[in-house]
Amino acid sequence: GTLVDNTPAHIRAFEIFCDRYGVRNWKERLSQGFGMGNDDIMRLVMPEEVIREKGLAALADEKEAIYREIYAPDIRPVEGLKELLERLRAAGIPCAVGIRCAVGSSGCRANVDFVLEHCGIAEFFDARISGDAVTRCKPDPEIYLKAAEALDVTPGECIVFEDAKAGIAAARRAGGGGIVA
Numbered sequence: 001g002t003l004v005d006n007t008p009a010h011i012r013a014f015e016i017f018c019d020r021y022g023v024r025n026w027k028e029r030l031s032q033g034f035g036m037g038n039d040d041i042m043r044l045v046m047p048e049e050v051i052r053e054k055g056l057a058a059l060a061d062e063k064e065a066i067y068r069e070i071y072a073p074d075i076r077p078v079e080g081l082k083e084l085l086e087r088l089r090a091a092g093i094p095c096a097v098g099i100r101c102a103v104g105s106s107g108c109r110a111n112v113d114f115v116l117e118h119c120g121i122a123e124f125f126d127a128r129i130s131g132d133a134v135t136r137c138k139p140d141p142e143i144y145l146k147a148a149e150a151l152d153v154t155p156g157e158c159i160v161f162e163d164a165k166a167g168i169a170a171a172r173r174a175g176g177g178g179i180v181a
Helices: 007-020 026-031 038-045 048-054 056-071 081-090 109-118 142-151 165-174
Strands: 102-104 127-129 159-161 178-180
Touching: 007 026, 007 056, 026 038, 038 056, 048 056, 056 109, 102 142, 109 127, 127 142, 142 165, 159 165, 165 178
Parallel strands: 102 127, 159 178
Antiparallel strands: none
16 A cells, blocks of 8 residues: 555455455454455454355455456556656665665565556565565564565664554564654
């Protein structure tokens, strides 16, 4: 949600997904999970018997495939993002030339790659840390700690851009040098 305004697409994908399984009253539970990983979100939204029958990974894969399918025609970076990255590059700020810049997302790797490539901004990011590359997603700090490690910097040297409460908590717990919410 920080690089693209994908919340409406995720909500629509959950609507389609939950309808397939006859799940009602999912919106209230989903709102508690923004910024978290798929396993945690599925535990919030889906009935335990469906999770036992299908498995968390299969359910997450199914929902995310719906998301990518419905969002592909409309995906675009948030207003001003490309311009910001290009201005940083022109000013010689390392992030903008692909050095010491990472994406740390609770989303699965397929979604991270989908966003970066469809928006034409993959070149700006050296490291991609996704929810399926960690054992604990946001609000746990593991994603940001791994991102800093991948960039060979300390967390205190990083500035984190976040839009979700879980992500802000994760960045603080990781010891981020600055948080832009």
